[in-house]
Amino acid sequence: MCGIVGYIGKQKATPILLAGLSKLEYRGYDSAGISTMEGNEIKVVKDKGRVENLYNLDDTKKLEGSIGIAHTRWATHGIPSKINSHPHMDSTNSFAVVHNGIIENYIELKKFLEENGYTFVSSTDTEVVPNLISYFYKNDQQNDNLKLLRAVKKACDKLIGSFALEILSIYAPNNMIVVRKDSPLVIGKGIGENYIASDIPAILSYTKDFYLLENFEYVVLSRDNIKFYDTNLNEIKKASTSITWDAMAADKAEYPDYMLKEIMEQPTSVRETIGSRLDNAKCNFDDLGFTKEYLSSLQQIYIVACGTAMHAGLSVKNTIEKLCKIRTQVDIASEYRYRNPLVDEKTLCIFISQSGETADTLAALKLSKEKKAKTLAITNVIGSSISREADYCIYTHAGPEIAVASTKAYTSQITLMSLLAIYFAEVLETANPNELNEIKQNLLSLPNKIEDILKNSSNIGSIAKRMFKEKDVFFIGRGIDYATAEEASLKLKEISYIHSESYAAGELKHGTIALIENGINVIGIMTDKDLEKKTSSNIEELITRGAITTVVVSEEVSKLIDLSIFDNIITVPNTNIYLSPILAIIPLQLLAYYVSKEKGLDVDKPRNLAKSVTVE
Helix, strand or coil, rough: CCCCEEEEECHHHHHHHHHHHHCCCHHHCCEEEEEEEEEEEEEEEEEEECCCHCCCCHHHHCCCCCEEEEECCCCCCCCCCCCCCCCCCCCCCCCEEEEEECCCCCCHHHHHHHHHHCCCCCCCCCCCCHHHHHHHHHCCCCCCCCCCHHHHHHHHHHCEEEEEEEECCCCCCCCEEEEEEECCEEEEEEECEEEEEECCCHHHHHCCCCEEEECCCEECCCCCEEECCCCCCCCEEECCCCCCCCCHHHCCCCCCCHHHHHHCHHHHHHHHHHHHEEECCCCHHHHHHCCCCHHHHCCCEEEEEEEEHHHHHHHHHHHHHHHCCCCCCEEEEEHHCCCCCCCCCEEEEEEEEECHHHHHHHHHHHHHHHCCCCCEEEEECCCCCCHHHCEEECCCCCCCCCCCCCCCHHHHHHHHHHHHHHHHHHHHHCCHHHHHHHHHHHHEEEEEEHHHHHHCCCCHHHHHHHHHCCCCEEECCCHHHHHHHHHHHHHHHHHCCEEEEEEHHHHEEEEEHHHHCCCEEEEEEEECCCCCCHHHHHHHHCCHHHHHEEEEEEEEHHCCCHHHCCCEEEEECCHHHHHHHHHHHHHHHHHHHHHHHHHCCCCCCCCCCCCCCCCC
């Protein structure tokens, strides 16, 4: 979950490294550090806290080297501190390493190295890596051009866990070595210079040509060359990929925060996602090659994801079941593979991940392939690990999402999966064509309706001013609105640190109502006209116990109930019920944002969280 960046070229490395780290801080911000080659010596500057701390250090200003590596940390082993910050060096100061991932067997390796005279200064797992490389380098009797690379390979062969590594050495002062296993790493190709990062946005302003590394591919970089080697250190050729994202899309532009910018970009991201698959009222996923015979053979569909992506899956579960008549289950990726799921060749497993690097989701995908199920990835990042591992992949078109709390990726995921459900239903002929056409028309109108919600959201800031001091908030809903309640609750808790829970409205009397007392804030979501009476009745039960109530209602539902009984009303436009989560979540994203701002918090970088969870 850490962020790493590297540069090798003719320019001064420090400004490029710091700029890259600043764009990667959504991956971790407990501490940060950089290391550069200064002649035949490696210099390291690091500190606890945010990347901005490095800018002000005198030692940073002294770095003149044109080859360097850098790291922003999300702590796993060892508390956030200067000494636990990366880069880490070996005992002889001959090797410097930055690492994203977890070394699971570091205790055994550390003991082995200590027995061989190596000493350690940090409590991290990473520090074993430079020392292990040092050990193998010094015990290699061959003095050829591959000596350092062999030492790195031998060290990696001993590591159990996940890693993306950037390595500097005084024994190769004009080179850098990188390698990955189960942690993301990309190489950006320039002219007379090359770039490395754990995420494309960090270096997108410098190049659009990228190499996407597979597991145990080793790379030796110089200023003018990039050499790739397989796990046996045979040199291989790789093709580069051109990334079409606009570098400005990863900047805040005129917005104070990435999160607000990304909320406001949702009309565009939803429009782009629809446009990628809906043409002249025809859903087009023909590139998947799913025939009617194959889809008819499916006994079940599994949707597997984590966090917000899992909530997107919940939001389309009923859509798939009702339109396609295929039993559909939604599972948490971190639990999926530990319960021996009953999947086989008659199961389609759909994996959702914004980054395409989520470790638990990737592990679940690999398990499903072992069980002979077909696997379909839904991600936002071309060339990501999940997109390459899955049998099939379709992309949302959300553009770079930088804020830790996902917004536009979520609505794009629901949009894309809704289109997929329509396509399956058309191939299977399991739904009324008129109904499918009506859903398509509603899809096409979504971007304008999202714009209307964003333009008419002034009352949400006022609600936030009355809510931000609360300690507990509850969200409730029925049916598809319950899935929205789950995501809304997550948004509030992850960026405002208010304890927030979501419940199926019908479950209130089975225990939860005991938590309701005078002054407790409850947010009810009612967009389904077939369920509004029951949900409204549940909320009235809470009002009699002193709850302060806010309701998100569709225009249609607002005409069916007595709104005067609620303290706050947020109305969203009508749409097909299968698509209602896309509209209902928008004001609740804004509510979480404004509550967090009222509390004076950093909405883009909430404590203890990182954007891409690349370790299990």
